[in-house]
Amino acid sequence: MEQPRGQLYRLGPLIVVAVGVVALVGSVALSLGELTSPGPGLWPFVVALLLTGTGLVLLVVDDPDDYEPFTRGSARIAGGLAGLAVFVAAFEVVGFLLPAFLMLLLWLRVFGREPWRWALGLAVAGSIGLYLLFDTALGVRFPDDVVAGLVS
Amino acid sequence: MGVLDGITQGFAVALDPVNILYVFLGVLIGTVIGVLPGLGPTATIALLLPLTYEIEPHTAVILLAGIYYGSMYGGTITSVLLRLPGEAASVVTTFDGYEMAKQGRAGPALGVAAIGSFVGGVLAVVGLALLAPPLAALAVSFGPPEYVALAVLGILLVTYLGTGSALKSLAMAALGLLLATVGQDPIAGTTRFTFGQVALFDGLDFVAVAMGLFGVGEILHSLERTEKVQAVTSRIRNIWPSRADLRESAGAIGRGSVLGFLIGVLPGGGGVVSSLASYALEKRRAKDPSRFGRGAIEGVAGPETANNASSTSAFIPLLTLGIPANVVLALIFGALLVQGVTPGPQLIDQHPEIFWGVIASMFVGNLMLLALNIPLVGVFVQILRVRAGILAAFALLVTMAGVFSINNDATDMWVVLAFGLLGWLMKKTGFEPGPLVLAFVLGEILERAFRQTMLISGGSLGVFVTRPISGGILAVTVLIVVISIVTARRRAGVLHRHDVPEPASVEGDR
Numbered sequence: 272m273e274q275p276r277g278q279l280y281r282l283g284p285l286i287v288v289a290v291g292v293v294a295l296v297g298s299v300a301l302s303l304g305e306l307t308s309p310g311p312g313l314w315p316f317v318v319a320l321l322l323t324g325t326g327l328v329l330l331v332v333d334d335p336d337d338y339e340p341f342t343r344g345s346a347r348i349a350g351g352l353a354g355l356a357v358f359v360a361a362f363e364v365v366g367f368l369l370p371a372f373l374m375l376l377l378w379l380r381v382f383g384r385e386p387w388r389w390a391l392g393l394a395v396a397g398s399i400g401l402y403l404l405f406d407t408a409l410g411v412r413f414p415d416d417v418v419a420g421l422v423s
Numbered sequence: 424m425g426v427l428d429g430i431t432q433g434f435a436v437a438l439d440p441v442n443i444l445y446v447f448l449g450v451l452i453g454t455v456i457g458v459l460p461g462l463g464p465t466a467t468i469a470l471l472l473p474l475t476y477e478i479e480p481h482t483a484v485i486l487l488a489g490i491y492y493g494s495m496y497g498g499t500i501t502s503v504l505l506r507l508p509g510e511a512a513s514v515v516t517t518f519d520g521y522e523m524a525k526q527g528r529a530g531p532a533l534g535v536a537a538i539g540s541f542v543g544g545v546l547a548v549v550g551l552a553l554l555a556p557p558l559a560a561l562a563v564s565f566g567p568p569e570y571v572a573l574a575v576l577g578i579l580l581v582t583y584l585g586t587g588s589a590l591k592s593l594a595m596a597a598l599g600l601l602l603a604t605v606g607q608d609p610i611a612g613t614t615r616f617t618f619g620q621v622a623l624f625d626g627l628d629f630v631a632v633a634m635g636l637f638g639v640g641e642i643l644h645s646l647e648r649t650e651k652v653q654a655v656t657s658r659i660r661n662i663w664p665s666r667a668d669l670r671e672s673a674g675a676i677g678r679g680s681v682l683g684f685l686i687g688v689l690p691g692g693g694g695v696v697s698s699l700a701s702y703a704l705e706k707r708r709a710k711d712p713s714r715f716g717r718g719a720i721e722g723v724a725g726p727e728t729a730n731n732a733s734s735t736s737a738f739i740p741l742l743t744l745g746i747p748a749n750v751v752l753a754l755i756f757g758a759l760l761v762q763g764v765t766p767g768p769q770l771i772d773q774h775p776e777i778f779w780g781v782i783a784s785m786f787v788g789n790l791m792l793l794a795l796n797i798p799l800v801g802v803f804v805q806i807l808r809v810r811a812g813i814l815a816a817f818a819l820l821v822t823m824a825g826v827f828s829i830n831n832d833a834t835d836m837w838v839v840l841a842f843g844l845l846g847w848l849m850k851k852t853g854f855e856p857g858p859l860v861l862a863f864v865l866g867e868i869l870e871r872a873f874r875q876t877m878l879i880s881g882g883s884l885g886v887f888v889t890r891p892i893s894g895g896i897l898a899v900t901v902l903i904v905v906i907s908i909v910t911a912r913r914r915a916g917v918l919h920r921h922d923v924p925e926p927a928s929v930e931g932d933r
Contacts, residue, residue: 283852287594294601301615306882311613314870318600325594337588337853344647352844359836375816383812397817401824411828
């Protein structure tokens with residue numbers, strides 16, 4: 272298969288090596304101790320050594336075919352993740368219902384490509400249904416809900 | 424306690440109405456997600472982990488185990504009808520199962536698979552009941568060096584028997600071990616890698632890590648490449664196989680049971696390896712191997728039996744040694760740890776209701792699956808009409824609400840999201856999340872045992888080799904790694920010749 276992305280895939284192992292090196296430095300700072308009386312840093316050091324080692328080998332031998340290309344589909348997934356992050360942030364402020372409705376609508380309409388009728392219907396039913404399930408039936412204490420506050 | 428007493432007690436647990444309900448729920452959910460491409464047993468179990476906080480430990484394992492072996496049945500349905508393996512262990516079934524469906528013999532293929540799965544599952548349950556107690560008795564004498572050897576064996580085998588590159592899996596296992604060190608040092612209590620965050624003092628939450636990597640990560644990854652599935656409109660007839668079909672497949676079912684059981688016991692064994700091995704065995708034994716790939720019923724019966732048998736016997740190392748044999752069992756292990764139960768040699772004595780209850784529930788569950796599958800295949804196929812986008816949206820929302828419910832803390836939602844992103848990127852770059860999670864679970868056990876060993880032996884590493892059991896285990900580790908490197912080439916050959924479609928969700932089940 273053609274690999275138009277050149278050497279970019281080596282970024283993966285490079286990150287592995289970077290994490291490994293940071294962990295190595297961190298474990299040394301924790302004090303290694305001796306084999307007879309291991310310090311808190313000894314085990315992380317051993318593990319980080321393994322991580323760095325495998326990362327270094329991968330940097331050289333890794334098969335570029337292992338890497339899936341990032342396509343338009345990936346961009347949509349990334350967008351969806353950003354949407355999820357907005358959901359979590361909004362959830363902490365205004366409660367479950369409104370963010371859940373918007374998140375479902377976004378995912379169904381934009382990423383699921385459902386027609387508006389389906390997307391709206393499912394988003395309304397889904398957000399209310401899950402709210403009733405978690406908050407009312409299972410007694411999970413969601414943050415104070417702005418929308419539910421309007422109704423009651 | 425004798426085996427008979429144990430079984431009696433087990434059935435008393437399994438036949439409790441609450442537990443019957445959970446077995447039923449488990450096998451039903453398992454079958455459904457086995458049918459659905461894009462949501463495999465690993466992702467589902469990860470997503471349901473918060474639920475298990477609410478129920479008794481034995482009920483939780485009964486539920487999760489049901490999902491696991493239920494998915495083995497469900498995965499068959501789409502492999503046969505659509506050449507679309509719902510989970511990785513069913514890939515082999517597409518070779519001959521789909522050919523049979525094209526010849527109008529989808530009914531017998533599904534019927535034989537269900538019967539084979541039942542026989543394999545039940546025989547493996549019997550094997551589990553007989554083999555586990557003596558193994559646990561032996562394991563009681565294990566000291567820290569043996570546990571180091573066992574944990575290393577488990578992690579190495581999962582990395583070597585995996586589908587991806589062994590080196591990358593090893594790197595991820597190392598990352599998992601490293602993540603496990605976050606928080607307090609298990610012996611001295613020093614905080615490590617917490618960056619001053621109080622929330623990290625107790626370490627990363629296993630449930631949030633697993634839900635992010637497997638749940639969110641896998642949903643995103645499979646959503647990205649799920650194509651539209653065509654609906655099955657033709658009616659499936661003659662599910663109950665004819666006498667000739669049964670006669671032809673009886674031998675394959677018998678051999679598949681034994682083979683699957685043996686492979687399942689090995690750490691790193693499980694669905695994928697056992698079904699491939701059974702297919703290879705049947706093909707080699709056949710008088711006319713050219714029939715394989717053209718609708719040979721043994722090619723469906725053997726692998727389906729083997730994958731179900733192995734998914735049962737994979738519980739043996741977990742319940743007796745406290746070492747999860749594959750990623751699904753690592754999740755179940757984590758669920759038990761969260762409940763304050765540490766699986767290990769003492770489990771049979773300290774929590775007989777878990778040990779025997781789970782065994783008996785597997786028998787009940789397999790019976791239910793047989794009853795569900797033969798008449799209801801047509802209904803399950805309709806589940807395929809649910810579009811991947813809808814499924815993903817709801818699964819994600821339930822995940823978020825579920826993870827919040829554990830501690831009523833939105834921080835956990837951010838952890839899940841972060842690990843979800845990581846899991847998706849790992850999948851895209853060919854780094855398997857399976858070894859990471861397995862190593863994360865085993866990390867603390869391994870570190871504690873390693874440091875205890877060093878204290879006992881006075882810093883000598885030779886103790887691992889000179890103690891007979893740990894030395895033996897390490898020798899077996901080396902042996903299996905060598906064998907797996909040799910057979911991996913052959914396995915790749917088998918898959919290559921058939922030019923199978925990628926499983927819709929590449930599961931961490933192996």
